[in-house]
Amino acid sequence: MNPKLHPLLWKELKRQKKSKIMPIIQVIAYCYFYIYLKSIFSIEIVLSLIPLMYVLAIQTDVFHYDFTNYIESLLSLPIEIINIIKSKCIFILLKAYVQSIITTLILLIYHVFIEKKDMVFSVKTFLLIIVLPIWQYYFSYFIGLVIWNLKSKIRIIPYLFQIIILLTCILLLSKNMVNILILIMLGLLLPISIGIKKLTETLSKERILKRSI
Amino acid sequence: MEINVISVSKTIGQETILDNVSFKVNRGDIFALVGPNGAGKTTLIRLILNLYNPDSGKITVNNVDVRSKEYDKVRQKIGFLLDNIGLFRDLTAWENLEFFHRIYFPNASKSIRNEKISMLLKEFDLYSKKDSNISFFSRGMRQRLALARSLVNDPELLILDEPSRGLDLEGQLLLRDFILKNAKQEKTVFINSHDLLSLQKLCTKIAFINKGKIYDIGTYEELSKRYSKNIYSIKAKNIDKWLDELKRSTFVKWVHTEFDTVTVCVDNNYNNLPEWLHSRNVQIIELKKVSGDLEDIYQRIIGFSK
Secondary structure, three states, X not given: OOOOOOXXXXXXXXXXXXXXXXXXXXXXXXXXXXXXXXXXXXXXXXXXXXXXXXXXXXXXXXXXXXXXXXXXXXXXXXXOHHHHHHHHHHHHHHHHHHHHHHHXXXXXXXXXXXXXXXXXXXXXXXXXXHHHHHHHHHHHHHHHHHHHHOOOOOOHHHHHHHHHHHHHHHHHHHOOOXXXXXXXXXXXXXXXXXXXXXXXXXXXXXXXXXXXX | OOEEEEEEEEEEOOEEEEEEEEEEEOOOOEEEEEOOOOOOHHHHHHHHOOOOOOOEEEEEEOOEEOOOOOHHHHHOOEEEEOOOOOOOOOOEHHHHHHHHHHHHOOOOOHHHHHHHHHHHXXXXXXXXXXXXXXXXXXXXXXXXXXXXXXXXXXXXXXXXEOOOOOOOHHHHHHHHHHHHHHHHOOOEEEEXXXXXXXXXXXXXXXXXXXXXXXXXXXXXHHHHHHHOOOEEEEEEOOHHHHHHHHHHOOOEEEEEEEOOEEEEEEOOOOOOHHHHHHHOOOOEEEEEEOOOOHHHHHHHHHHOOO
């Protein structure tokens, strides 16, 4: 990656700057989700799940965006497909975490100043907050490769993958099994890495183009 | 830049799209690939851009195999306008050019980038629309913007797939100037087009492709010499009475009718058309041999139906 802003990242930023309504709706919906379900989920669980929720909302759009009549031009440029996918992953994470920070601030204000409750973050929760973005990057990378490589027109694939992960997280966190969740995530990194390697080897411009046009 | 296509074949599914195609485009050529829809023109462009892999054969650009790693360096100097224009609908005209400039010149300074983009937008008469989202552009405006984009990297080879599509008369004149201006700068221009009139005026070399095969290749003058020997223009009365018989005649290659004028191409060795017409009591107003334009040559080579 160039130390300057990668052109593909620049393009995504320009594009998304024009769509402000969706992120605002997402932030409001997530805050409402917490306030509505605060009796079931603790604030710590809600905060740690925010990025995953946003990634789920963002990544399908970002990975699929180019599968229209731009794809031929994009593939004709002197850039590797793998760099296109990587830059999309970085964008997805950046956007998800920017939205997460805003949501976190709103929820913390609500929690501390309106509900007047204390925050208790354990070491395990901090560890989870560190592991999550790293894990999410590789997972998004894997999903990006699945979309670009295997069946670009099936939009449900990334949703299914991510919903399974999200449900597992909610289940384990609601039972306060943070250590197990971290272990599962770290354990899954190996098969995900193998999947990334295999899918990268079989990336083909011809196949992508044939499926997109 | 020169392009060398050597015995290239390509099959997609069960269909043979290109069958042992070979030709060479020299540096500075304005090379046109002419043929009907489905002839294999776009596939050939995709092969040159290394978007498709050939089943057999090889394509080199400036002696670099398009499938090799080094081709990315050559690609830096290729500008293209593809069948799907490929502009980003959520970006403005300026942003579209800036994106492509950033890809080719990631380290360019802002002033150099802005200067280049302004110059291109002005050249294609789009500067006043620079901040407009291109989803509001007409097809012709998008085509002009795509032409501007094809020059963003100062290419030495321009690949243009149907560049005149959607252009009004003014746009077509702009396109003609654009091609000539680039050719004067020793750039190689490779065009796929149906606009035969423009190609005849512009191109230094023309190749005819149909059903995946190159039928003939040469300059307009060479092709005209080869294919315009036996074309007659007949202006006559009561065409309907004898036209069907003419079409069925074994010496006729193809016939094209427009109002009271019939253009007919006969076999090379057949010299008796005037006699044939007299024997059918055709009331001839005018009968003359014509030197074929590119459209006539196209009909002759690709086979305009009888």
